[in-house]
Every structure is written in C-alpha cells, then in structure tokens.
Amino acid sequence: MDQRIINLFDEYTHKPLSRKEFMEQLVRLAGGTALAAAALAVLEPGYAAAATVAPDADDLVSEEVTWIGDGAAVRGYLVHPKGRQKRGAVVVIHENRGLTPHIKDVTRRVAQAGYLALGVDALSVFGGTPTDEDEGRKLIGQLDPAKNLNNYLRALDYLRARPDANGRTGCVGFCWGGAMANRLAVADPKLNAAVSYYGTQPPAEDVPKIKAALMLHYAGLDERVNAGLAAYEAALKANNIKFEQYVYEGVNHAFNNDSSPARYNAEAAKLAWERTLRLFKEKLG
Template identity: 80%
Template structure:
C-alpha cells in the first residue's frame, strides 16, 4: 500500500482530523472511491477475523472487575488468567487510543495464556466504557485528564498486587497511546518490575532516573512521528543506569502488532516483538 495512505491513516487516528476530511483525502490519494474503499478495508480493524485466543477458551477464566479510580470514578477492567490456583505475576494491558477494543481484549487473553494474571484496563470507564464506534473512542480519549488517567492505571497495578492470586510482581504492556503510558507508569511506580512499550511516545528525559523497572521498547521503522524521540530517551535511560532493551523493526509500520489491521500488521515483527516481551516477563515476573 502507498506509504502516503498509511501516513494519512496514522494522522487520522492520532490527530484531530475529521472522518470526512480523512475520506476526502483518501479518495484523492487512492485515485478513486473504489480504490479508497479497498484501502480502508485493509486499514480499519476486522476484529473477528484477527482473534487469536477464543473468548471461551476452556483453559482460561475471564471476568469483568472494578476498582476505585480517581475523582470517584469506578474503573473497569477485563481480567483473565489460566485455570488453577497458583500465584502468578500480573500484567496490565494498556490499549491504543480507541479504548478497550476486542483486539486489546484478545491481547489480554494472550498474556493470560502465557501464564500471567492479565488485566485489560478500560481508560474510558468514567465515560461509561469504551464505545463501539472507534471515532467516538478517539474523541473520548482526548478528553481524559492525563494525571487522573495515570493514577487510575497506578491504582490498577496496586489492585493486581493485592489480589490473592498474584505473586506481587507486576508488569505492563502498552500499544501506541498505551505504549506512551507504559513508559509513564515506569517513571511513576517504583514497584513496577517490567514495562513494555510498543511504538509509544517517550516521557520527558528528566523522568528517567525515577525508573526502577526493566524496560523493553519496540519501535516501527516507518514510524517517523514516534521515532523522533528515540535518541533523547535512549540517552536519558543510559545516563540513569536503567536496564532497558530497544528494538527497531525495519520496514514495519506503526501498529505493526495489531493483526486486526491488515495493511499495518507485520506478522514477522509482531512475533519477534511478542517473543521478546514474554522473555522479559518470564525473567522479571516469575
């Protein structure tokens, strides 16, 4: 697919670009309505086709849970674990800028399948939860108070540590908007053991010395917007003595892990990044 079309979609999903303007520009770039429709079908999510772990997997137990959030908000999450009574490491799964979508719930099940207590947090709990319409989800994400949202995720980590089926060790993995938040959780939670950021924006370099967790940073080679901050963040992490690994997946697009978006999904990069993610969790969470 024309890189300009992928870049336009990235602009649409991350900037205040209306769907009407996006579609008008897409038609021009694609060279017609029919070609634009084909491009859109490859870009927008097809959740049912991309599910990796079935919702009714007989080896998993899932439930909807709540915990107290900031400003009186009741936070909601999708908690999944494998069957059995053993204590295990716990992982917060942080969604993209659309909310707790079926894709992120599927990722949560993948984490649980690997042996962890996995919690997919719905950052939009205060708005009644993630809407089915992704444009609405993006709009609501933009209305979140950044500090309250951060504290809600910190409370999610505390909730997991206090559960009787947790071994007290915690990690997080986030994608895009969630990747940026994974970085921020590492700078604000000294008890966090591991943080994995997929194509996430970097915090201010001055925050690096506060990090106690091990970091794993996945970047897409074609992601100029996010990659502009790599060098400064890498230098800050090295100066602070933070244990981190970072990988740049050449040729991969932003959101290369999202297998519900065929045009941007990169199976080879996604598998390699996921294997590296689980390796860190095994080492840091038990």
C-alpha cells in the same frame, strides 16, 4: 499499499483530522472512491477475523472487575489460566480507541502465557469503550491525564492485593498505551517490567525515576513516534536504566495489531511478542 495512505491513516488516528477530511484525502491518494473504499477495508480493524485466543477458551478464566480509581470506579477485563496458583500480574494498556476486541484478545494472550492479565478500560470513566472508534478517539482526548495515570497506578495496586498474585507486576501498552507504559515506569517504583510498543517517550528529566526493566519496540517507518527515540535512549543510558530497545525496519506503527492488515507485520509481531514474554518470564516469574 502506498506508504502515503498508511501515513495519512496514522495522521487521522492520532491527530485532529476529521473523518470528512481523511476520506477526501484518501480518495485523492487512492485514485477514486472505489479504490479508497478498498484501502479502507484493510486499514480499519477487522476484529472477528483477527482473534487468536477465543473468549471462551477452555484453559482460561475471564471476568469483569472494578476498582476505585481517582474519583470514579474503573473497570477492567481480567483473564488468567485455570488452576490455583500465585502468578505474576500484567496490566494491558490499549491503543487510543479504548478496550477494543483486539486488546481483549491481547489480554487473553498474556493470560495464556501464564499471567494474571488485566485489560484496563481507561474510558470506563465515560461509561466504557464505545463501539464507534472515532468516538473512542474523541473520548481518549478528553481524559484528565493526572487522573488517568492514577487509575492505572491503582490497577497495579489492585493486582498486587489479589490473593492469586505473586506480588510482581508488569505492563505492556500499544501506541497510546505504549506511552502510558513509559509513564507507569516513571510513576511506579514497584513496577518490575514495562513494555512499550511504539509509544511516545517521557520527558528526559523523568527518566531517573524509572526502576522497572524496560523493553521498547519501535516501527522503523514510524517517523512520528521515533522522533523522540534518540533522546529517550540517551537519557536511559545516562541514568544507567536497564532497557532493551528494538527497531523493526520496514514496518509501520501498529505492526502488532493483526486486526489492521495494512499495518500488521506477522514476522515483527511474532519476534516482538517472543521478546516481551521472555522479559515477563525473567521479571515476573
């Protein structure tokens, strides 16, 4: 697919570009309405086809849970392997559309690797993630940043307090969630591991607060997020923060999202996931 079309879709999903403006530009780039529709079919998520772990998988237990956030109850999707055992716990942080079926699937993947996995619905303060992704993106922009961060910090507290948790916690986030993973690493000195997939970086002056082991995954073609890569790397090195950084050349933002065929890259996603689980095994048990 023409890289200009992928870049346009990234602009549409991350900046205030209306659906009408996006479609007009897409038609021009694609060369017609029919070709634009074909491009859109592989850009927009196809959740059912991309699910890798069934919601009713025999080896997993899942439930909806709630905890008290900053001024409101927050809901999450908790999944863990069957059997009584104390486990490391991982908060899974969604993209800028909310707790979609894809992120629920990722939550089950984390659980299947042996962890207590909690997919937080940041939009539960608005009643929950809507099925309309444009509405989800709109609501993400209306979140109070400070309260939202507190809601995630309290999600980590909720996990630590569970009797089936071993006390060690991590997080993994994608896109909007990748930025939030970086923010959690800054804000929670008890966090053991934080993994950010193509997430924007925190201010350099906040980097000394990081105590968690960091793993940063970037897409080589992701000019928007990568604009802050060098400064973050320099600040991490200057403050002797333990981190691993990987740039996957020739792949796009959201390369891990297998529900979006145009941007998904199976090879990069597989390697990044293996690295992610290796860090969790080292830090969470």
